Amino acid sequence: MSANSARLLLVDDDPSTIRIMGQMLDAYPDQRFATSGEAAIVLAKDAPPDLILLDADMPGMTGFDVCEVLKSDASLAHVPIIFVTSHDAPALEVDALRLGAADYVTKPLIAAQLKARVRAQLRVRQVVKDIDRDCRAGKLRTWPVTPAKPNLLIIADDLSGIQLLRRTLENTGTLHFAGTSEEALRLARSYAPTLILLDTHTSHNDGFEICAALKAEVALEHVPIVYIAPAADVDAEQQALDLGAADVITKPFKSVVLQARIQSIIDTVRRIEAEIHAIVQYWQTVDTHSLQTTEREGKHPL
CATH class of the missing domain: 3.40.50.2300 (Response regulator)
Structure with a gap:
């Protein structure tokens, strides 16, 4: 996923922190901003981002509340969330990860670290996009299934x-x-x-x-x-x-x-597998349907 095509949603109740994150991530020009959990959810539903950077400690709706709402929405559950917080507390980090967060970064932010972790998460999402692109081009892919005990x-x-x-x-x-x-x-x-x-x-x-x-x-x-x-x-x-x-x-x-x-x-890994298998199954169904239509119309290539 190129930096120009990636859409980021930056969420923090402190506008100066949003400004700092935005400057650190200026290689990604498609950025949206929210200063409350409620606004973040509205923006995410309006135009699903490729990645969300989310403050944990916000008044009213906390980052944990936002994460829980987003992960319960089938259309947004796949979007990776990086918690960005001043709380370097193992218990909070574990809670965030168990809620479905992809990463947990503590303040004060270090530009090189934040950029590297954003690139890592966008790279994961690119795998799914690549599979979908290949299937659209007629290159159906197989994908391994994680065993019950990995x-x-x-x-x-x-x-x-x-x-x-x-x-x-x-x-x-x-x-x-x-x-x-x-x-x-x-x-x-x-x-x-x-x-x-x-x-x-x-x-x-x-x-x-x-x-x-x-x-x-x-x-x-x-x-x-x-x-x-x-x-x-x-x-x-x-x-x-x-x-x-x-x-x-x-x-x-x-x-x-x-x-x-x-x-x-x-x-x-399991979520990505499920997405990829659904994509492959969809395109297999499309190909089968296309073949059946061709046969009915007497246009079978063979």
């Missing part, structure tokens, strides 16, 4: 970190562990991961190189990668997101936040 490929090279990740995610899916890029690629080809968690950055394993190697695999092109950064490093975060990572979580992290973020991405 496969999580965890790439880590630190024993204590591996143990923490195992405890945190053991109920989220079937866990597969790899310590190197080669082992990760072998397991990925064998088990078709729903999500890849990359927690490695040592002298022996460069996380960026592993991320690039995974994204170079055609079969893994759309598998979300969650990169765990070795420290709160905005440059590293931006690099990982621009390489194609779906999310970046910095150490030290709260287990409950990691679990919520991973579950949120898995839920997004």
Whole structure:
């Protein structure tokens, strides 16, 4: 999705914050603004945006209220929401993600971080648009179905970190562990991961190189990668997101936040699958109908 075609909705009760966000995201000229939750809902229904940046703490209708209303609307449920808030509180972040938010960014805003996270969310939506475009052109696509218990490929090279990740995610899916890029690629080809968690950055394993190697695999092109950064490093975060990572979580992290973020991405994968399968089914029906009409009119191409 090009920056010129993406429609953003910026929501904050503080006009100066909206102005700052708008300037940071000036590469996206199609921006709409709302200073209340009620106005945001009206604007979203009037012209569905591609992405919403939403303040959590607003008088009257809070961001959480807005998120709940939007996610209950079938025509808007697919729109990714990034919470933008001054509350760096794990409990609130978990609540936002469980309501269906795609991301949670804290103030004061850092331009590079905000831009990278906006690009990451728009990239996810572009997958659906690409499938629809291909189907319109007659190129029907197949798409995998996430199993009831998703496969999580965890790439880590630190024993204590591996143990923490195992405890945190053991109920989220079937866990597969790899310590190197080669082992990760072998397991990925064998088990078709729903999500890849990359927690490695040592002298022996460069996380960026592993991320690039995974994204170079055609079969893994759309598998979300969650990169765990070795420290709160905005440059590293931006690099990982621009390489194609779906999310970046910095150490030290709260287990409950990691679990919520991973579950949120898995839920997004399932929603996208449902959208894509519906698109493919629609175009298959259209093609079948067209063929039947052609046969009745004696215009069968064969």
